[in-house]
């Protein structure tokens with residue numbers, strides 16, 4: 001453990017981290033996520049991060065380069081790592097791009113592999129274990145099953161990390177605010193985090 005990484009939290013209080021993965025602001029996925037979050041109790045802390053505003057460099061796979069060459073996270077990477085570790089609940093709010101998460105979301109998840117590699121310094125896997133992973137997405141296709149690859153990515157990631165896959169919410173829409181017409185999903189959003 002180094003002093004560049006936040007100490008492990010011992011609180012049992014819930015803290016939700018919302019990671020917004022759209023490449024536009026004011027999109028449907030964020031709107032749906034905010035509808036769901038509005039139902040969280042007031043004492044549940046919320047942090048919202050827009051991945052596009054915290055661009056991570058291309059991920060370098062340094063796992064097998066012989067020495068421990070991965071530098072400790074700094075800048076936006078460190079902010080994302082600290083926020084990830086501090087949350088009890090991680091909500092990936094990514095639109096469906098080509099049947100999976102957006103590129104910004106994917107790069108963030110790729111960095112998890114780097115953080116896993118910083119074993120002694122971060123102990124990422126131990127500290128992620130037991131957290132809940134949620135997925136929220138909006139897709140333009142009529143068939144919500146088209147989001148299965150995105151939800152499967154998140155569910156399998158949760159399994160690998162020893163996290164709890166808490167479930168997915170799939171809305172329908174293409175142009176901004178189309179989600180307003182998806183009344184069934186907006187209704188489901190009200191109880192999504194209560195499940």
Ligand SMILES: Cc1cc2nc3c(=O)[nH]c(=O)nc-3n(C[C@H](O)[C@H](O)[C@H](O)COP(=O)(O)O)c2cc1C
Pocket residue numbers: 022023024026027028029030094095096097098099100138139140141146173174175176
């Ligand atoms: C790069 C890109 C890829 C997309 N791929 C899909 C797709 O595979 N399936 C689908 O139903 N919609 C797809 N869409 C449509 C978006 O999911 C839809 O417009 C959604 O409402 C965008 O969410 P946002 O408003 O939160 O950005 C794609 C849109 C973009 C920009």
